[in-house]
Amino acid sequence: MCKWILTNGASAFSHLPCCCLLLVFLVSSVPVTCHDLGQDMLSPEATNSSSSSSSSFPSSFSSPSSAGRHVRSYNHLQGDVRKRKLYSYNKYFLKIEKNGKVSGTKKENCPFSILEITSVEIGVVAVKSVKSNYYLAMNKKGKVYGSKEFNSDCKLKERIEENGYNTYASLNWKHNGRQMFVALNGRGTTKRGQKTRRKNTSAHFLPMVVMS
Structure with a gap:
């Protein structure tokens, strides 16, 4: 212009x-x-906010719409293996014997109570006795048993409760829409999953570090 x-x-303005x-x-x-x-x-x-809006979130973060339901975070990551003893609120160490029987023992040095807890998914673990090589499992009828091979019964949802103890519920099986938990009664015997609840202390276990 x-x-x-x-x-x-130029001629228009010559005068x-x-x-x-x-x-x-x-x-x-x-x-x-x-x-x-x-x-x-x-x-x-406004200029700073518009320029920083695209770079304020790292690439590893996702938006709330894509993140889905919040998942409780744990101190371990997928694939991590921890060597622990599970000490029940009823003062028993959970053990899996060489014949696959699951029960509790008061013996602190019982080799069958030394367990490997492996994360298979976020918040989901597999528990195996180091001595017997049996996995802690629960079938759809709520029976707790030892499985020689890892299968869907061996996937347990690990959750830290308010009292600091952990609970272990079957990932795949429920009873009337309720979760079923691994639990030891006052005699150190496993309970049927149908008779357990999250708030029952019989289903509460304290992971104790095993000193190698």
């Missing part, structure tokens, strides 16, 4: 004084556009 005024439009022509030249040469005005009207805070 400025070029057009200075060349093609004006030199001072007016100079004024027209100065005004028309100022590079003012709507885009520049829009940028100048933005406050520094």
